[in-house]
Amino acid sequence: MHALQARILDPRLGQQWPLPHYATEGSAGMDLRAMLDAPLTLEPGQTELLPTGLAIHIADPGLAAMILPRSGLGHKHGIVLGNLVGLIDSDYQGQLMVSCWNRGHQTFSIEPGERIAQLVLVPVLQAKLEIVDSFDDSQRGAGGFGHTGSN
């Protein structure tokens, strides 16, 4: 298991609520919690940036973290991310923030400590652009956006 430096910025995390962790041996993500003082009502269409009480320093430019929606919240209640996906740079040391968007049609209340999103550590390959005049031929060429047909 990879070691990831983390700082607890809200003392309730790890005391009142468990630290982010993998729920099962095979889990890809660890859930992030909303460090709220009171329930937060999200009206349909409303977006709020919520603190997680946690900072991480990935340090290795060959890694990044992604914040992704939880499927249950997204599918059943329309609670997804205002930025669709959060990308955490390896040199970011600030608090992990979750942009919560109620894309549904019902008001939704987020409770203090509720698991609102998940954090996934992923490999990254940084590339240096090598500018060329033309590319070697490929089977697809510049075709895209449905170029291969619909079935």
Ligand SMILES: O=c1ccn([C@H]2C[C@H](O)[C@@H](COP(=O)(O)OP(=O)(O)OP(=O)(O)O)O2)c(=O)[nH]1
């Ligand atoms: O859901 C998110 C997305 C980003 N971040 C933090 C970590 C990330 O490293 C930093 C910058 O994110 P990004 O590069 O996506 O945002 P930007 O709008 O390009 O800001 P910047 O100019 O600071 O790079 O913000 C979060 O805490 N949560």
Ligand SMILES: [Mg+2]
């Ligand atoms: Mg950026």
